[in-house]
Amino acid sequence: MATIKDVAKRAHVSVATVSRVINNKGYVNEETRLLVVEAIEALNYVPNELARSLFKKQSRIIGVIVPHMTSYYFAELIEIIENFIIEEDYHVMVCNSRDDFARESKYLKVLQQYSIDGILLVSNTHRIHDYQDLKVPIVAIDHHLSDHIPSVTSNNIQGGILAASKLIEAGCTEIIHFRGPSILPTVQDRTTGFRSIMDKHRVAPNSFDLAFKDPDPQEILSCLEKLPNVNGIFCDSDVIALSVIQCLKQLGKNVPEDVQVIGFDNIELAQMITPRLTTISQNKEQIAQTAVSLLMKLIQKQPIEATHIEIDVNLVERETTQ
Amino acid sequence: MATIKDVAKRAHVSVATVSRVINNKGYVNEETRLLVVEAIEALNYVPNELARSLFKKQSRIIGVIVPHMTSYYFAELIEIIENFIIEEDYHVMVCNSRDDFARESKYLKVLQQYSIDGILLVSNTHRIHDYQDLKVPIVAIDHHLSDHIPSVTSNNIQGGILAASKLIEAGCTEIIHFRGPSILPTVQDRTTGFRSIMDKHRVAPNSFDLAFKDPDPQEILSCLEKLPNVNGIFCDSDVIALSVIQCLKQLGKNVPEDVQVIGFDNIELAQMITPRLTTISQNKEQIAQTAVSLLMKLIQKQPIEATHIEIDVNLVERETTQ
DNA sequence: TTGTAGGCGTTATCAT
DNA sequence: ATGATAACGCCTACAA
Numbered sequence: 078m079a080t081i082k083d084v085a086k087r088a089h090v091s092v093a094t095v096s097r098v099i100n101n102k103g104y105v106n107e108e109t110r111l112l113v114v115e116a117i118e119a120l121n122y123v124p125n126e127l128a129r130s131l132f133k134k135q136s137r138i139i140g141v142i143v144p145h146m147t148s149y150y151f152a153e154l155i156e157i158i159e160n161f162i163i164e165e166d167y168h169v170m171v172c173n174s175r176d177d178f179a180r181e182s183k184y185l186k187v188l189q190q191y192s193i194d195g196i197l198l199v200s201n202t203h204r205i206h207d208y209q210d211l212k213v214p215i216v217a218i219d220h221h222l223s224d225h226i227p228s229v230t231s232n233n234i235q236g237g238i239l240a241a242s243k244l245i246e247a248g249c250t251e252i253i254h255f256r257g258p259s260i261l262p263t264v265q266d267r268t269t270g271f272r273s274i275m276d277k278h279r280v281a282p283n284s285f286d287l288a289f290k291d292p293d294p295q296e297i298l299s300c301l302e303k304l305p306n307v308n309g310i311f312c313d314s315d316v317i318a319l320s321v322i323q324c325l326k327q328l329g330k331n332v333p334e335d336v337q338v339i340g341f342d343n344i345e346l347a348q349m350i351t352p353r354l355t356t357i358s359q360n361k362e363q364i365a366q367t368a369v370s371l372l373m374k375l376i377q378k379q380p381i382e383a384t385h386i387e388i389d390v391n392l393v394e395r396e397t398t399q
Numbered sequence: 400m401a402t403i404k405d406v407a408k409r410a411h412v413s414v415a416t417v418s419r420v421i422n423n424k425g426y427v428n429e430e431t432r433l434l435v436v437e438a439i440e441a442l443n444y445v446p447n448e449l450a451r452s453l454f455k456k457q458s459r460i461i462g463v464i465v466p467h468m469t470s471y472y473f474a475e476l477i478e479i480i481e482n483f484i485i486e487e488d489y490h491v492m493v494c495n496s497r498d499d500f501a502r503e504s505k506y507l508k509v510l511q512q513y514s515i516d517g518i519l520l521v522s523n524t525h526r527i528h529d530y531q532d533l534k535v536p537i538v539a540i541d542h543h544l545s546d547h548i549p550s551v552t553s554n555n556i557q558g559g560i561l562a563a564s565k566l567i568e569a570g571c572t573e574i575i576h577f578r579g580p581s582i583l584p585t586v587q588d589r590t591t592g593f594r595s596i597m598d599k600h601r602v603a604p605n606s607f608d609l610a611f612k613d614p615d616p617q618e619i620l621s622c623l624e625k626l627p628n629v630n631g632i633f634c635d636s637d638v639i640a641l642s643v644i645q646c647l648k649q650l651g652k653n654v655p656e657d658v659q660v661i662g663f664d665n666i667e668l669a670q671m672i673t674p675r676l677t678t679i680s681q682n683k684e685q686i687a688q689t690a691v692s693l694l695m696k697l698i699q700k701q702p703i704e705a706t707h708i709e710i711d712v713n714l715v716e717r718e719t720t721q
Numbered sequence: 722t723t724g725t726a727g728g729c730g731t732t733a734t735c736a737t
Numbered sequence: 738a739t740g741a742t743a744a745c746g747c748c749t750a751c752a753a
Binding site: 080081082092093096097099100102103124125127128129130131132133 | 746747
C-alpha cells in the first residue's frame with residue numbers, strides 16, 4: 078500500500094503538498110498539482126482513512142444499532158438509512174444488538190473506539206443513562222428514549238386510531254389487538270390510539286402481547302380459541318399478522334370474510350402474499366431521512382428545531398379487510 | 400476522551416506500562432497493574448481503536464458486501480455471519496452494493512482505506528480482476544467468482560435435482576422453471592440440475608428469467624397464460640414463489656391442488672404464509688460458518704484445504720406441494 | 722507556492 | 738519490572 082510519502086517522493090514534492098492536493102486545501106501550483114495527481118494514479122494511492130481519522134478525531138462513520146436485521150421492517154429501514162448516509166459522504170457500520178442490552182453496550186463502546194461520528198439507535202432497551210453519558214451525537218429511531226435524546230418515530234397513536242377506525246367502519250364488533258411487548262412506548266401509543274376509537278364506539282377490544290418478530294403460533298391459537306366470535310384483528314407488525322392469518326385458516330376461518338386483519342409496518346412482502354395484507358404503513362423513507370438529517374445537524378453542531386419528531390402513518394387497504 | 404497518557408499520568412507510570420496492562424503483554428508488577436486498572440476505570444478510558452489499527456495495520460473489521468439487504472435471504476444470512484464474526488472478536492461493516500458495480504468498487508476502496516482485515520463478498524458482478532488485485536483476504540459467498548478466490552455456495556445443482564424430482568414424483572407433467580437471471584452461475588447450476596432430471600423423465604420444462612428480488616407480476620402472468628395447463632412450478636427464490644402463487648390465485652388456480660410450487664432459500668417467512676411454502680432450503684448457518692472460518696484462515700495466513708466449497712441443500716416439504 | 726516538523730493515540734523495541 | 742522513544746500515515750501551523 079502506497080503512502081503519502083511514496084507519492085511525495087515520486088512527484089518530487091513534499092508530503093504537505095500532496096496532502097494539499099488530496100484535500101483541495103491551500104495554495105498549490107497547477108503544474109505541481111498535475112505532477113502529484115499523476116503520481117497518485119501511478120501508485121494507485123488511496124489515503125489511509127485510519128491515519129486521517131486519528132488526526133481529525135472523526136471517522137466519517139455512522140454507527141447504526143438495530144435490535145435485529147432479519148426483522149424485515151428493520152432490514153428495509155436500514156437500507157434506506159444507508160442511502161441517505163452515503164449521500165452525506167459518510168459510511169455505515171451496522172450493529173445488531175439482538176435486543177440484548179449487553180451487546181448494545183458493547184457496541185456503544187466499540188463505536189466510540191472507532192471515533193464514530195454519530196449513532197443512529199433503534200433500541201428497545203431503556204438504559205437511558207448510558208446513552209446520555211456518550212459524547213457522540215445520537216438520534217433514536219422508532220423509540221422515544223428520553224427528552225435529551227432527539228428521536229424520530231412514527232405517529233403510533235395515529236396508527237392505532239387508523240386501524241381502529243377501519244375495523245369499526247368495516248363492521249367489526251368483536252375485536253382483538255395482538256400487540257408487541259406492552260412495556261414498549263411504541264406499543265403503548267398504538268394501544269392508546271386504538272382504544273380511544275374503540276371506547277368511542279363502546280367496543281372493548283382484547284389485547285394480547287406477542288413478540289414482534291417471532292410470535293408464538295400456539296399462543297395466538299389459544300387466544301383465538303378463547304374468542305371464537307372475533308371478526309376484527311389489529312396486529313402490531315406485519316409478521317404477527319401473517320402468523321395470525323395462518324392460525325385463522327387453521328381454525329377454518331376465512332380472511333377477510335369471517336375475520337378482518339390489519340397489520341403494521343407495510344413491509345415489502347405485505348403485498349406479495351395472498352391475500353394481500355391491509356396494513357398501517359410506516360413511512361420508512363421519511364423516518365430515515367429525518368433521522369439522518371437530524372444526526373447531521375447534531376454532528377455539525379447546528380441547532381435542531383425539535384427534539385422529538387413524529388412521522389405520519391397511513392392505512393394501506395388491501396385484501397385482508399373489506 | 401481520556402488517552403493512554405492521561406491514564407499513565409494518573410497512575411504515575413509510563414504509557415508503556417499502561418499499554419502492557421491493556422494488552423496483557425510483557426512483565427508488569429501486580430501492584431502497578433492494580434494502580435493502572437484503577438486509573439483506567441476512574442477515567443473511563445477505552446483505547447482508541449484507530450490509533451491501534453494504524454499501528455498494527457489491521458482493524459479487526461470484516462467488510463461484508465451484499466447486493467441487497469432487503470432481500471430476505473441476505474438479511475438472514477448477514478445476521479448469522481455477524482454472529483460468527485463476533486465470536487472471532489472481529490467487527491462487521493455491512494456494505495450494500497445494490498447490485499451496482501460502481502458502488503461495489505467504491506466500497507472495495509473504502510474498505511481498504513479502513514485497513515479492513517478481510518472481506519466477505521456476496522456479488523452478482525463478475526469483475527474478477529478487481530478482486531484479485533486486492534491484497535485483502537476475500538471469500539465469496541453464493542457465487543463462485545474465480546478459482547483464485549475461495550468461495551462458498553450452496554450445491555445448486557443438487558437444489559435443481561431435488562426440486563425436479565419432487566415435482567415429477569408428485570405427478571407434475573407440465574412444468575415451469577421461474578429462475579433468476581440466467582447469466583448467474585448460481586442460476587445456471589440450478590437449471591442444469593433441474594433439467595437433468597426432467598430430461599430423464601422426458602419432460603421439457605419451460606424456463607423464464609426473472610429478478611430474484613422484484614419479480615414482475617405482469618411477466619409472470621403472461622408466462623402463466625401462455626401455458627394454461629401448467630401443474631408444477633420451480634422458483635429460484637421464495638420471493639419469486641410468493642409472486643407466482645399470487646398470480647396463480649388471480650388466474651383462479653389453487654395451490655397445490657391445481658399447481659404445485661417449490662421455492663428456493665427457505666426464508667423465515669416461508670413457513671409463516673398460507674399455504675406454507677415448500678422450498679429448497681439453503682443451509683445458511685453452515686454457509687456462514689464455512690465462509691467465516693475460511694476467511695479467518697486466510698487472515699491468519701493458514702493454508703486452506705479447498706478453494707471452493709459447496710454446502711448441501713435440502714427439500715423442505717410444506718403445503719404448496721402434495 | 723512549497724517544505725519542515727510536531728502531533729494525533731498506540732504499540733514495540735530498546736535500554737535501564 | 739519499567740521507562741524513553743521511534744514508528745504507523747496523515748494533517749496543519751509555521752517558516753521559508
